[in-house]
Amino acid sequence: MSETDALLGNGRPHKPRLSRLSKHLCSELDPTHGDLVLLFCYIITGLLDSSAVFIWGSFVSMQTGNTVYFGLGLVGTEDDRWIKSGVSIAGFCLGSLCFATFHRVFPARRRWVLCASFLAQTLFVSIAALIVTIYRPGRDAPLSWLVLVPVVLVAFQSSGQAVTSRVLNFSGLTSVVLTSNYCDFFSHPDLLTRKVVGHAEEMRRLGAVLCLLLGVVLGGLWAHSAVGMMGALWTAAILKLLIVGAWLIWKGKSDGDTE
Numbered sequence: 001m002s003e004t005d006a007l008l009g010n011g012r013p014h015k016p017r018l019s020r021l022s023k024h025l026c027s028e029l030d031p032t033h034g035d036l037v038l039l040f041c042y043i044i045t046g047l048l049d050s051s052a053v054f055i056w057g058s059f060v061s062m063q064t065g066n067t068v069y070f071g072l073g074l075v076g077t078e079d080d081r082w083i084k085s086g087v088s089i090a091g092f093c094l095g096s097l098c099f100a101t102f103h104r105v106f107p108a109r110r111r112w113v114l115c116a117s118f119l120a121q122t123l124f125v126s127i128a129a130l131i132v133t134i135y136r137p138g139r140d141a142p143l144s145w146l147v148l149v150p151v152v153l154v155a156f157q158s159s160g161q162a163v164t165s166r167v168l169n170f171s172g173l174t175s176v177v178l179t180s181n182y183c184d185f186f187s188h189p190d191l192l193t194r195k196v197v198g199h200a201e202e203m204r205r206l207g208a209v210l211c212l213l214l215g216v217v218l219g220g221l222w223a224h225s226a227v228g229m230m231g232a233l234w235t236a237a238i239l240k241l242l243i244v245g246a247w248l249i250w251k252g253k254s255d256g257d258t259e
Helices: 002-008 014-026 034-055 063-074 081-105 111-135 145-167 179-186 194-198 200-223 229-249
Strands: none
Touching: 014 111, 034 145, 034 200, 034 229, 063 081, 081 111, 081 145, 111 145, 111 229, 145 229, 179 200, 194 200, 200 229
16 A cells, blocks of 8 residues: 555655755845845845936936925926936835835745745836736826836835845845945945955945946946836846845754854
8 A cells, every 4th residue: 555655646755845945945044145136135225316317307216316306396396207206205115114014014035025025026126027028108208107107116116125134133235225325335434544445334335336227227227228218127127036046055054053
């Protein structure tokens, strides 16, 4: 009977495998080197923001610029940039509320939680990319849902990266702010010495600037090409999926590890 069961496969051998998978997904991730993922997020931010500013006229991640555009619109402007900026700010704020709540309700550093967060971000970017791919709103397209919906979707998901920086305890790597990085890096007492190379925090700040710059260049190339925003959005979706894959194979914390 046991030989027959083994040949037919009665499901028993799969239980340990499912148990291992469940244990793997529910394991808590080691935040060590999580800054590398957050630096990678800066590339995505630069990619999306440079394309969005060139084509849509507003940011979708860095909300400081949007606040300036929105404020200028309140005192009078001939274009509709301030409306797009206001929608982007609203989307980012709502996303921050949702992603933060998600990480509070569920164990923030569980593997499946981080994977789910970035899968959701990928989904929002993909929906925006799908809208742009089907309807192809141009740079001079009139203000409509074809622009506003993608803007709010991309702004909503970008807040997930900022929330992740808090989850991993790398608050300086929000992926949506650089001003403080510039200030802290250039005000460091060892800036003009070789000692600065040994400071991990300073290298993170410099890396954030370089990664964002790389993303901006890539986004600019897409924005000036025939595919425009469509290429930037699909590229961002693929990069987000790569992060999901990284979380799946990321080192988990052992039982003896402490914060």
